[in-house]
Amino acid sequence: MSTIEQISEHIWIMHACHDTDRPILAAISGAKRTLLIDAGNSPTHAALFRQELQRHGVRQPEILVLTHWHWDHTFAMSEWNLPSIAQAETAHALRKLISQDWSDAAMEQLFEQQIINESTMANIKKEYGGNRNMIRIVEPDILFQESITIDLGGVTCEVNHVGGDHAIDSCYVYVKEDQTLFLGDALGPSVYGGPRSYTASSFLRLLRQAYAYNAQLFVESHGRPMDRAGFQKELGDWEQLAQFTEKYGQDRDRIAKEMSTYLQVPELPHEFSKALEWFMVGAAKE
Numbered sequence: 001m002s003t004i005e006q007i008s009e010h011i012w013i014m015h016a017c018h019d020t021d022r023p024i025l026a027a028i029s030g031a032k033r034t035l036l037i038d039a040g041n042s043p044t045h046a047a048l049f050r051q052e053l054q055r056h057g058v059r060q061p062e063i064l065v066l067t068h069w070h071w072d073h074t075f076a077m078s079e080w081n082l083p084s085i086a087q088a089e090t091a092h093a094l095r096k097l098i099s100q101d102w103s104d105a106a107m108e109q110l111f112e113q114q115i116i117n118e119s120t121m122a123n124i125k126k127e128y129g130g131n132r133n134m135i136r137i138v139e140p141d142i143l144f145q146e147s148i149t150i151d152l153g154g155v156t157c158e159v160n161h162v163g164g165d166h167a168i169d170s171c172y173v174y175v176k177e178d179q180t181l182f183l184g185d186a187l188g189p190s191v192y193g194g195p196r197s198y199t200a201s202s203f204l205r206l207l208r209q210a211y212a213y214n215a216q217l218f219v220e221s222h223g224r225p226m227d228r229a230g231f232q233k234e235l236g237d238w239e240q241l242a243q244f245t246e247k248y249g250q251d252r253d254r255i256a257k258e259m260s261t262y263l264q265v266p267e268l269p270h271e272f273s274k275a276l277e278w279f280m281v282g283a284a285k286e
């Protein structure tokens, strides 16, 4: 069950739900209007947030911004039916999916073409059940390349294209007055187009860009909001792993050894050995 929470003066979020990979949805309320960050993964997901906002007396969203094109962030766009803002590549990716059929056979094909992965396929089936013919993909209305600023009335949202491994169209959304940074999934590895991969240089760049904001609250789409110290602590070890990868390239054993020494453990914990594999895929590409 998703829960809704006010995380700062102007921001309400509905928490992520891992059952069917529902990301965080956020409503940013200014004096003039409310901005929705990400549409959600289904009409049901969107309707739940709308109900919860109503229950808490929060002004309903009047404009939508997307962090990137992935299904879990965009498939509910038709349910909201709002003017929508997106990076040009987000529109491009969604346009390609407009006439897509989401039957089992069609999804198998998308999977073979590496346009979606196994967990996406399973989650779409779980979220929609037999109602996959109701999936209706919508093209965004307002496109930008690098950045766009949205004035909600006393609340300013800066949307910046950052790209990275996870999706080339990934954007950060910074709510200036609330010193809150929405990172979407930008810090994640690539999930489509072959084995998961992390590029050390691009991961480190994304981190530098995140820290460059004067943010006190950091919100990753599938995580829990973190304060600055918590975010730095959470990301510190990953940053170290990326730095070792930059230094030692494809020398997996050396990186594992350096990282274990750094963590003061005899053997690399599972989450880091998994991530090291992703970094090795990235290092081979670089």
Ligand SMILES: [Zn+2]
Residues within 6 Å of the ligand: 068, 070, 166, 167, 185
């Ligand atoms: Zn994503």
